[in-house]
Amino acid sequence: MENEKTTPVESLDTVTVMFAGDSGDGMQLTGTQFSNTTASLGNDLNTLPDYPAEIRAPIGTIYGVSGFQLKFSSTDIHTPGDSPDVLVAMNPAALKKYLPTIKKGAAIVVNTDSFKAKDLKLAVLDSNPLEDGSLNGYKVYEVPITTLTKEALKDCEISAKDVVRSKNFFALGMMYWMFSRPMEPTIKWLDQKFKNKPEIAKANKKALKAGYYYGDTTEIFTTRYEVQPAKLPAGTYRSISGNEATAIGFVAASVQSGHQLYLGSYPITPASDILHYLTKYKNFGVKTFQAEDEIAGIASAIGAAFGGSLAITTTSGPGLALKTEAAGLAVMTELPIVIVNVQRGGPSTGLPTKTEQADLLQAMYGRNGESPVAVLAASTPSDCFYMAMEASRIAMKFMVPVILLTDGYIANGTEPWRVPHESELPKFNHELETNPEGFQPYSRDENLSRPWATPGTPGLEHRIGGLEKANITGNVSYEPENHDLMCKIRQEKIEKIALDISDVVVDGEEEGELLVVGWGGTSGTLTEAVTRARQDGFKVSRIHLKYINPFPKNLGDVLSKFDKILVPEINLGQLSKILRSTYIVDTIQFNKMRGLPFKINDVKEKIEEILGGSND
Amino acid sequence: MTNKINVNEMKLTPKDFKSDQDVRWCPGCGDYSILAQVQRVFPTLGIEKENFVWVSGIGCSSRFPYYMDTYGFHSIHGRAPAIATGLKIAHPELSVWVATGDGDLMSIGGNHFIHACRKNIDMKMLLFNNEIYGLTKGQYSPTSERGKITKSSPYGSIDYPFNPTSLALGSNATFVARAMDRDPKHLQKMIERAGKHKGMAFLEIYQNCVIFNDKAFDELTEKETKAETTIYLEHDKPMIFGKERDKGIILEGFEPKVVSLKDGKYTEDDIIKHNETDESPVRAFILSHMTDDPNLPTPFGVFRQVLKETYNEALENQITTVTEKLGKGDLESLLFSGNTWEVKG
Ligand SMILES: Cc1ncc(C[n+]2csc(CCOP(=O)(O)OP(=O)(O)O)c2C)c(N)n1
Ligand code: SF4
Ligand SMILES: [Mg+2]
Numbered sequence: 001m002e003n004e005k006t007t008p009v010e011s012l013d014t015v016t017v018m019f020a021g022d023s024g025d026g027m028q029l030t031g032t033q034f035s036n037t038t039a040s041l042g043n044d045l046n047t048l049p050d051y052p053a054e055i056r057a058p059i060g061t062i063y064g065v066s067g068f069q070l071k072f073s074s075t076d077i078h079t080p081g082d083s084p085d086v087l088v089a090m091n092p093a094a095l096k097k098y099l100p101t102i103k104k105g106a107a108i109v110v111n112t113d114s115f116k117a118k119d120l121k122l123a124v125l126d127s128n129p130l131e132d133g134s135l136n137g138y139k140v141y142e143v144p145i146t147t148l149t150k151e152a153l154k155d156c157e158i159s160a161k162d163v164v165r166s167k168n169f170f171a172l173g174m175m176y177w178m179f180s181r182p183m184e185p186t187i188k189w190l191d192q193k194f195k196n197k198p199e200i201a202k203a204n205k206k207a208l209k210a211g212y213y214y215g216d217t218t219e220i221f222t223t224r225y226e227v228q229p230a231k232l233p234a235g236t237y238r239s240i241s242g243n244e245a246t247a248i249g250f251v252a253a254s255v256q257s258g259h260q261l262y263l264g265s266y267p268i269t270p271a272s273d274i275l276h277y278l279t280k281y282k283n284f285g286v287k288t289f290q291a292e293d294e295i296a297g298i299a300s301a302i303g304a305a306f307g308g309s310l311a312i313t314t315t316s317g318p319g320l321a322l323k324t325e326a327a328g329l330a331v332m333t334e335l336p337i338v339i340v341n342v343q344r345g346g347p348s349t350g351l352p353t354k355t356e357q358a359d360l361l362q363a364m365y366g367r368n369g370e371s372p373v374a375v376l377a378a379s380t381p382s383d384c385f386y387m388a389m390e391a392s393r394i395a396m397k398f399m400v401p402v403i404l405l406t407d408g409y410i411a412n413g414t415e416p417w418r419v420p421h422e423s424e425l426p427k428f429n430h431e432l433e434t435n436p437e438g439f440q441p442y443s444r445d446e447n448l449s450r451p452w453a454t455p456g457t458p459g460l461e462h463r464i465g466g467l468e469k470a471n472i473t474g475n476v477s478y479e480p481e482n483h484d485l486m487c488k489i490r491q492e493k494i495e496k497i498a499l500d501i502s503d504v505v506v507d508g509e510e511e512g513e514l515l516v517v518g519w520g521g522t523s524g525t526l527t528e529a530v531t532r533a534r535q536d537g538f539k540v541s542r543i544h545l546k547y548i549n550p551f552p553k554n555l556g557d558v559l560s561k562f563d564k565i566l567v568p569e570i571n572l573g574q575l576s577k578i579l580r581s582t583y584i585v586d587t588i589q590f591n592k593m594r595g596l597p598f599k600i601n602d603v604k605e606k607i608e609e610i611l612g613g614s615n616d
Numbered sequence: 617m618t619n620k621i622n623v624n625e626m627k628l629t630p631k632d633f634k635s636d637q638d639v640r641w642c643p644g645c646g647d648y649s650i651l652a653q654v655q656r657v658f659p660t661l662g663i664e665k666e667n668f669v670w671v672s673g674i675g676c677s678s679r680f681p682y683y684m685d686t687y688g689f690h691s692i693h694g695r696a697p698a699i700a701t702g703l704k705i706a707h708p709e710l711s712v713w714v715a716t717g718d719g720d721l722m723s724i725g726g727n728h729f730i731h732a733c734r735k736n737i738d739m740k741m742l743l744f745n746n747e748i749y750g751l752t753k754g755q756y757s758p759t760s761e762r763g764k765i766t767k768s769s770p771y772g773s774i775d776y777p778f779n780p781t782s783l784a785l786g787s788n789a790t791f792v793a794r795a796m797d798r799d800p801k802h803l804q805k806m807i808e809r810a811g812k813h814k815g816m817a818f819l820e821i822y823q824n825c826v827i828f829n830d831k832a833f834d835e836l837t838e839k840e841t842k843a844e845t846t847i848y849l850e851h852d853k854p855m856i857f858g859k860e861r862d863k864g865i866i867l868e869g870f871e872p873k874v875v876s877l878k879d880g881k882y883t884e885d886d887i888i889k890h891n892e893t894d895e896s897p898v899r900a901f902i903l904s905h906m907t908d909d910p911n912l913p914t915p916f917g918v919f920r921q922v923l924k925e926t927y928n929e930a931l932e933n934q935i936t937t938v939t940e941k942l943g944k945g946d947l948e949s950l951l952f953s954g955n956t957w958e959v960k961g
Contacts (some may be wrong), residue, residue: 229959233961236957236959237956237958240954251945251947262706281945292731293727295728296728296731299692299695299699299702299728303704304703304706307710311706329692456666466674466691
């Protein structure tokens with residue numbers, strides 16, 4: 001206890017911590033616990049799990065390393081941080097993988113028990129980094145975590161394997177001490193989680209406390225840190241990932257529109273969690289169907305939409321490719337469906353657990369014929385909630401398929417979300433047609449939207465399908481003029497959506513030398529990069545696009561007010577292509593596909609390079 | 617509910633199911649007969665007209681929904697079972713029918729077919745099997761016999777064909793039957809049985825394509841040969857066939873064999889009795905394979921009908937159970953679920 005007073009407490013604005021170890025070391029859990037506790041203290045935070053695609057990658061190897069990065073702050077933040085200030089490395093492979101990413105002079109906590117010759121060999125290291133000088137310049141804390149955990153749990157009646165497994169809680173306890181966090185939330189969580197295995201709960205709690213007191217009583221850590229709560233707007237908050245927000249967003253859309261929610265889906269990383277969440281919400285009348293493949297996923301959703309449901313299908317890039325033909329059927333039959341694509345690294349199987357923005361052109365144009373769909377993109381984990389609602393609203397109002405793009409980063413990343421009340425959410429509905437008088441399946445309202453007439457309604461029996469339809473009657477038509485008309489109507493319908501969505505808002509001055517244009521999941525990084533560039537005296541404005549087809553109606557105007565337009569994207573320049581061809585403007589591209597979010601500094605340097613010496 | 621059904625039964629006639637669209641199949645195509653029999657049976661099923669839906673894929677046969685004055689969805693190649701699945705799950709009270717062809721269902725839609733069978737999704741599936749790709753003008757199909765000469769197999773096809781009833785039985789369809797376009801009375805009976813089945817009802821219909829595969833089934837459908845080449849399966853009746861009903865089927869181990877009832881060696885008691893409702897699918901599977909043996913008559917009728925919980929029933933039950941347990945979903949509490957904390961202004 002004495003030491004608590006003698007160890008100096010340093011107050012920080014922002015800290016980035018990386019928990020890393022073997023996949024079997026429980027680092028995702030450790031990171032999640034640290035995040036939840038930190039969130040409940042009122043810090044703003046942002047997380048980025050980084051785990052291998054293999055379920056059981058070889059133990060101790062680089063492939064098997066699983067990391068969880070989080071940044072928390074006393075001000076509002078938008079990204080999980082570029083370079084960690086603290087790295088917890090449970091084995092040499094974890095140290096080797098993340099050493100190049102952390103700050104110079106960062107603190108490194110290592111589990112010395114796993115730095116034996118065989119561990120070094122598994123990590124393909126010729127010498128021990130703890131001894132060969134490669135950690136010079138860092139604050140290295142060597143802790144025999146496994147030994148200390150075993151010692152602390154020697155009286156517990158659990159298997160030796162379970163004892164060793166508890167070592168992540170020892171590490172978590174140390175970090176709680178180091179960052180002045182309370183243990184209670186995790187203790188409560190353990191009691192709940194292991195209700196039926198009290199011995200395991202007890203062991204983990206012991207390990208947690210042992211780690212905490214280890215920090216407290218030994219003098220090994222030279223500093224303790226404190227991060228004051230952030231000044232967030234008042235309200236009730238929860239920590240939310242993009243996938244959970246997407247799932248809840250669709251439930252909200254179902255409740256607010258009065259249409260039963262139907263999901264047809266085939267499991268694929270990183271989208272499966274949306275299926276996992278929605279299948280739990282049976283008491284909301286949500287119907288989920290785990291289909292035999294992605295084609296059946298969307299085809300069944302089209303069937304459900306014909307039946308009057310709010311019908312969705314969720315997938316990632318390879319699955320979107322399979323849904324192509326059926327998406328065209330939804331265009332032709334003018335049925336409302338939402339296709340969620342949680343983008344991952346491509347092409348082909350690519351990088352299943354990593355993020356990318358390279359499916360934009362696939363979403364825009366990846367169908368045969370003139371086949372326009374609405375394309376939306378969520379910008380942050382919590383924004384997925386609002387965009388899921390928005391995608392549903394647009395699909396039903398305009399009777400069109402909508403593709404909602406998210407990505408692996410915002411899908412799995414979390415942030416605090418000020419939870420809206422049900423009463424704050426919009427209500428929307430495209431009423432089902434029930435009146436047989438003068439009914440025509442392809443008649444049109446002011447939005448060019450056709451009536452939604454569903455089987456089971458007396459007097460409205462009609463046929464739809466993938467063959468070209470005569471406008472108004474919906475009969476099969478091979479008439480040249482009709483086909484021309486219908487192609488144009490389908491396009492105009494999408495364009496009309498622009499009148500129904502909000503204008504894009506410029507962050508910064510409305511005209512000037514440089515505008516940074518982003519879309520989708522890069523919002524956090526770009527916001528911070530631009531903010532920091534401004535702090536260094538650069539004049540730069542920023543917009544972020546969440547509607548890509550159609551674009552907000554003021555976008556052309558906004559672009560025309562700037563000399564230069566920088567478009568950073570995690571692809572080879574897909575939004576750039578669309579902006580150039582739509583508005584005949586030049587763009588400067590910034591493209592990096594590392595399977596990870598941009599580094600804030602990389603974008604900031606690009607901004608500085610463009611603006612040159614103009615920061616005086 | 618019952619009241620309503622009776623009224624409808626009295627009211628509806630085959631004409632009520634004819635749409636205003638001109639039928640565009642080739643003159644003499646077997647599809648006409650299937651359409652006519654469906655239109656005859658539908659008024660008798662006791663289902664409100666607005667609750668019938670036809671879903672089809674692509675092919676000559678898949679034009680079917682346009683000619684029925686019910687709800688209809690002419691979709692894309694092979695995907696009708698998947699579309700029908702979503703519709704039935706969303707709207708369990710509908711009577712969902714699929715019209716499909718041998719290319720549509722056995723080739724591009726094969727995956728959806730076996731899974732719809734496996735899951736026992738409550739739909740009625742009519743396979744118009746003409747053993748050819750009609751709409752694309754005559755390539756061999758997954759049900760064409762080996763050695764078939766077509767535009768895409770000028771030296772004879774080298775594929776081994778699927779036997780659709782075997783495939784359906786192997787995929788655990790709960791109703792599996794076969795009929796032919798040229799026997800309208802029997803076809804009507806089979807459509808009616810399929811329509812009344814609760815669960816996946818698969819009905820294969822041999823259908824003559826006059827243009828690209830004419831006479832493919834003549835041996836089975838024409839008066840001169842029919843009695844000797846076909847056998848009509850009837851529940852609980854011995855499997856007897858022949859012009860003079862003088863032949864029967866016995867089982868030697870797993871092998872079906874034709875025996876004569878004339879020479880005194882075998883009597884009716886030796887002949888296997890057909891049992892549609894056998895718990896085990898094995899017997900039905902053996903019968904379905906008689907199709908491929910030139911020495912055996914080809915079976916028509918219901919191979920198997922069993923009742924078990926359908927996918928859509930099970931889903932509704934699960935929704936009810938979970939709702940009883942958790943209470944009806946409340947959006948406000950869902951929004952505020954999980955780990956929440958307060959931030960004061
Ligand atoms: C994706 C796709 N591939 C190929 C086709 C071309 N195609 C249309 S119908 C058909 C086969 C039809 O054969 P079948 O299902 O036996 O129907 P039939 O015309 O004999 O009734 C094919 C290959 C298509 N329409 N769509
Ligand atoms: S091509 Fe054959 S199957 Fe198609 S309509 Fe003509 S006869 Fe019928
Ligand atoms: Mg065919």
